[in-house]
Amino acid sequence: MHITPFRIEEYMAQYEFAAKYLLSSSDAESVTIAELLALEPGAHDAFLNHWCGYTESSGAPWLREALSTIYTSIAGDQLLVVSAAEEAIFLFYHALLSPNDHAIVETPCYESALTVPKSTGAAVSEWRRKPENGWAHDLAALESLIRPNTRALYINTPHNPTGLLMQPDIYRNVLELAARHGIYVFSDEVYRELEHHPADRLPAACDLYDRALSLGSVSKTYGLPGLRLAWLASHDASFLQKILSLKHYTTICSSAPSEFLTALAFRHRQKFIERNLAIVRHNLPLLSAFFSRHSDLFDWTPPTASTIGFVRFKPQLDVLKFCETLVREAGVLLLPGTVYDEPQHIRFGYGRKNMPDSLAHLESWLANSTRYRSATL
Numbered sequence: 001m002h003i004t005p006f007r008i009e010e011y012m013a014q015y016e017f018a019a020k021y022l023l024s025s026s027d028a029e030s031v032t033i034a035e036l037l038a039l040e041p042g043a044h045d046a047f048l049n050h051w052c053g054y055t056e057s058s059g060a061p062w063l064r065e066a067l068s069t070i071y072t073s074i075a076g077d078q079l080l081v082v083s084a085a086e087e088a089i090f091l092f093y094h095a096l097l098s099p100n101d102h103a104i105v106e107t108p109c110y111e112s113a114l115t116v117p118k119s120t121g122a123a124v125s126e127w128r129r130k131p132e133n134g135w136a137h138d139l140a141a142l143e144s145l146i147r148p149n150t151r152a153l154y155i156n157t158p159h160n161p162t163g164l165l166m167q168p169d170i171y172r173n174v175l176e177l178a179a180r181h182g183i184y185v186f187s188d189e190v191y192r193e194l195e196h197h198p199a200d201r202l203p204a205a206c207d208l209y210d211r212a213l214s215l216g217s218v219s220k221t222y223g224l225p226g227l228r229l230a231w232l233a234s235h236d237a238s239f240l241q242k243i244l245s246l247k248h249y250t251t252i253c254s255s256a257p258s259e260f261l262t263a264l265a266f267r268h269r270q271k272f273i274e275r276n277l278a279i280v281r282h283n284l285p286l287l288s289a290f291f292s293r294h295s296d297l298f299d300w301t302p303p304t305a306s307t308i309g310f311v312r313f314k315p316q317l318d319v320l321k322f323c324e325t326l327v328r329e330a331g332v333l334l335l336p337g338t339v340y341d342e343p344q345h346i347r348f349g350y351g352r353k354n355m356p357d358s359l360a361h362l363e364s365w366l367a368n369s370t371r372y373r374s375a376t377l
């Protein structure tokens with residue numbers, strides 16, 4: 001298998017645990033294990049007595065039951081638990097594709113969605129959205145990419161890195177188009193349930209189309225990425241079985257403590273949604289005001305969901321150098337758009353409680369760094 005380095009994760013790995021002010025994180029504010037165990041009486045003792053043996057390869061039945069409640073037509077046994085969303089992406093493509101196949105990927109995207117299918121030897125086309133038309137989805141462009149051997153389509157809404165939702169009519173049209181051609185849709189829904197207006201929430205793809213697999217995770221919306229737990233939901237039992245067979249070569253089963261803690265958190269997931277939505281709603285106006293004050297530097301397409309947004313950096317400067325200088329000099333971590341092949345953009349995150357503090361540090365660094373300002377003149 002040949003695969004290119006995962007630029008997003010490599011950049012994060014380099015700086016995330018050294019930088020003091022994380023201003024680009026995609027995961028919402030987390031909690032401690034003590035806070036999780038305080039959610040239910042008896043949970044503390046139950047956790048201490050939880051068995052640390054192997055768990056079922058598909059995920060513990062009580063966990064799958066709890067997770068299935070976010071869908072309208074999926075039962076626990078139509079859901080496969082994996083060790084993080086990242087594993088699901090890897091398993092999906094490798095279970096489905098061979099070198100004679102073709103896949104289409106909505107881009108810009110979380111990079112593995114594009115590099116993993118290429119690593120199978122299959123041909124891969126990008127369904128690329130563009131900043132100049134507000135990152136709109138061009139359905140005709142998608143249709144023109146379909147080939148007789150197209151087997152997979154990756155979509156992601158709410159979207160990393162723009163924080164935008166797909167329009168509901170486009171979403172249905174995409175699924176109908178896939179259905180007409182018998183294409184499997186991998187619907188990356190890891191930011192679902194963090195729509196800034198909950199009425200904007202789209203139905204899960206697995207509830208609309210039999211060959212769709214909805215990817216869910218506790219990492220982002222619920223702020224529990226350290227549990228490394230995610231799932232795939234689908235009506236296509238035989239395809240889930242193929243993925244499970246491959247999982248026996250990756251992780252076999254998930255972590256027993258994580259299964260316990262995820263099921264516990266998920267029974268109370270509304271609390272996590274409300275708390276994280278409150279953080280986002282507090283932070284977003286501050287971020288918008290910051291971009292207005294610095295409209296000579298930034299051009300902001302306000303996000304409608306998730307914890308992240310993609311901002312155009314107006315100066316004709318190298319964003320990678322800009323972000324690296326910022327993190328070195330001020331300890332503020334932004335994610336350069338170069339890792340998405342968008343060298344004019346920067347990803348901001350606003351799902352952390354200390355975002356106002358991180359933003360204040362960015363602003364004071366900008367005030368003292370006249371070289372960036374003068375470069376715009």
Ligand SMILES: Cc1ncc(COP(=O)(O)O)c(C=O)c1O
Pocket residue numbers: 026084085086087110156160188190217219225230
């Ligand atoms: C769209 C998307 N999919 C998948 C993942 C992977 O998530 P996890 O860390 O839970 O594996 C991420 C992480 O940033 C993401 O943004």
